[in-house]
Amino acid sequence: MTCVNLISMTANLAIDLDRSSPVPLYFQVAEQIAEAIRRGDLVPGARLDNEILLADKLGLSRPTIRQAIQYLVDKGLLVRKRGVGTQVVHGQVKRSVELTSLYDDLRRSGQEPATQVIALEPRTVDEEIAAILGLEPGAEALYLERLRFAAGEPLALLHNWLPLGLARLGATDLETRGLYELLRGAGVRMRVANQRIGARAAGQSEARLLGERRGAPLLTMIRTTYDDQGRAVEHGSHVYRASHYSLEVTLIER
Amino acid sequence: MTCVNLISMTANLAIDLDRSSPVPLYFQVAEQIAEAIRRGDLVPGARLDNEILLADKLGLSRPTIRQAIQYLVDKGLLVRKRGVGTQVVHGQVKRSVELTSLYDDLRRSGQEPATQVIALEPRTVDEEIAAILGLEPGAEALYLERLRFAAGEPLALLHNWLPLGLARLGATDLETRGLYELLRGAGVRMRVANQRIGARAAGQSEARLLGERRGAPLLTMIRTTYDDQGRAVEHGSHVYRASHYSLEVTLIER
DNA sequence: CAGGTCATAATGTCCAGACAAATGCGACGG
DNA sequence: CCGTCGCATTTGTCTGGACATTATGACCTG
Structure with a gap:
């Protein structure tokens, strides 16, 4: 079980990884970033560390980190811009579409x-x-x-x-x-x-x-x-x- | 420019790749599969070749093929099942959600x-x-x-x-x-x-x-x-x- | 003949690395 | 002072491979 801080500046976001869990690693990462956004630890506009640094910190490969981020981009929580970085979306976008009754x-x-x-x-x-x-x-x-x-x-x-x-x-x-x-x-x-x-x-x-x-x-x-x-x-x-x-x-x- | 048949059985689906194009390869593949589905060359329920074989035929790597297929799965055109394969979705599901006026x-x-x-x-x-x-x-x-x-x-x-x-x-x-x-x-x-x-x-x-x-x-x-x-x-x-x-x-x- | 077991095939996940392309910023020159 | 060029940073794309997990069907056994 590892536990790493995500944001160098603020150092208030930690991610736990459990490699023995059947839950995929990319999903563990994505869930915990999403949770940090919901909690407010990651405010709208905040920049994540770059993918390579993140991968390094968490002891994962870049594709795995990318998969986690992509998942959140698809859900509308993050925005990626080439040459710039990954940011938490501005404005409070509601939950993604879901099949609900x-x-x-x-x-x-x-x-x-x-x-x-x-x-x-x-x-x-x-x-x-x-x-x-x-x-x-x-x-x-x-x-x-x-x-x-x-x-x-x-x-x-x-x-x-x-x-x-x-x-x-x-x-x-x-x-x-x-x-x-x-x-x-x-x-x-x-x-x-x-x-x-x-x-x-x-x-x-x-x-x-x-x-x-x-x-x-x-x-x-x-x-x-x-x-x-x-x-x-x-x-x-x-x-x-x-x-x-x-x-x-x-x-x-x- | 390469041109390869996708389905062994029917041999009526060909994919052109243009490596000099700025259009990503995975997108070229996805578009042409989607087009084949629209045209009816790939009927609902038809099984695609497996990812490794596809990658081999097209001269691409498996992650690239996966990216193309994933794109179409997200759009609701294909269905993947572990241990089984990838199929064209049954039933005529309408176009994906779009931001239209x-x-x-x-x-x-x-x-x-x-x-x-x-x-x-x-x-x-x-x-x-x-x-x-x-x-x-x-x-x-x-x-x-x-x-x-x-x-x-x-x-x-x-x-x-x-x-x-x-x-x-x-x-x-x-x-x-x-x-x-x-x-x-x-x-x-x-x-x-x-x-x-x-x-x-x-x-x-x-x-x-x-x-x-x-x-x-x-x-x-x-x-x-x-x-x-x-x-x-x-x-x-x-x-x-x-x-x-x-x-x-x-x-x-x- | 029925049921469980095992092999096989396919996707799911993950790794390590390489090059391309876009962006933003600073340095340089007009 | 302003514009332009170039460089550093960062994500986008692609490769080639490894192992895990799951569904299916064939085979064997009772």
Whole structure:
């Protein structure tokens, strides 16, 4: 186990390496630099030591250090400029894009999410859903309909279609945890999601369920999620009360 | 200049390398593989030769090949699995996330965008905008207000704030080209954008401008864009006619 | 025939070094 | 005083190799 200071000037940033750990070295380095940025030990604009010096200090090779830095550059935490050096990004850029569910979002923001399962059953898919999920027309898929509350108020009406046999989902599970969390726990590795976000006026029945008036603006989101092999694992069509919720997205261009 | 077939089985994919070009070799490889996927020469599920063989065929080292493949994995075109190999992703995953403007989106989808500039002038910023753009309170910034049409119909009302001196923007330019295109042309390198998407009912004046009735659902987007150094280069607050437009977002988890 | 075991193949990680290219700054000269 | 050239610094790209880890399928055994 080694432990080395990263910044000569300030000498307040230390990195521990555990070569016996299964966690890759580059990842250990990246995590600890990211943590230093979150903590504020590395302020925006601060320059890291150059790659060769860093590699030397940590007893690693330059490619390994580069891999660690590249990882953080991709996440938008660092900026590299040839001939200049590597700096912590100016301005407080938010967390990178992540595949999260509404449930995760709510819990992270400190609200208390609750869920009421309205439907949970295999249903015959129509042509459109079959095409999206890559099933034969007339096949069955798991249909799921939920009403999501936050702070005791109805917030969203969620419709989902999932391929059968993907995970064992019980109504009890779904009322205490988020769908994405359950899928991840079942070993589903979600990787790409395609979302279409729009808005429309609330219909009669939606309005009643959500506690809005008919014609109230609703935020709509249609999302298809694929796993790391490109197979569709979930298709959702959701409506949110625009007065209570908005979506946040961060884009990073490489 | 070398030219090598990539896939032994089909032998229909060739890659040209130009070592005298300033374009990095890994990028040349990546581009041509991506092109082959777009063309359909590499169908979803097709397996690439393994990295060592590829490197051998192309006369490159394995890290260079890996860099090319990694680039495409990050873009969501390929999937790597240890012990198995590298495959073209199943299913038609859309293009990766990009920083685009409404104008670009419309032109790409074949519609004919038109723009009417309502306001284009330096204005004193309020506290909120100053904080977002990183300016002193009371400083000035360029205020821009536009009405965007597609196929002759009003589509969106766009409000923007930009730091002064970023680019010379004329009303004529803005009526014939998109804001992002103009900024890129002026050397601004946009890299990260943070968007908040919501919905609300149209007010009286918005409704009149957009040709909707008061209370019609509107899609709202508030976006701040940062350059590669993390400096804010643009802040926009836009409303779209929900009946005519929706936003598409692709998320890729690494 | 079923199940576990082992070999094989492929990617993941890491190392040591070399040269290229861009940036910023200082020294020099007009 | 100002501009230009050149140099030092730093990241970008590329090489060639080594070992670790994991998934797959063939083989052997019970």
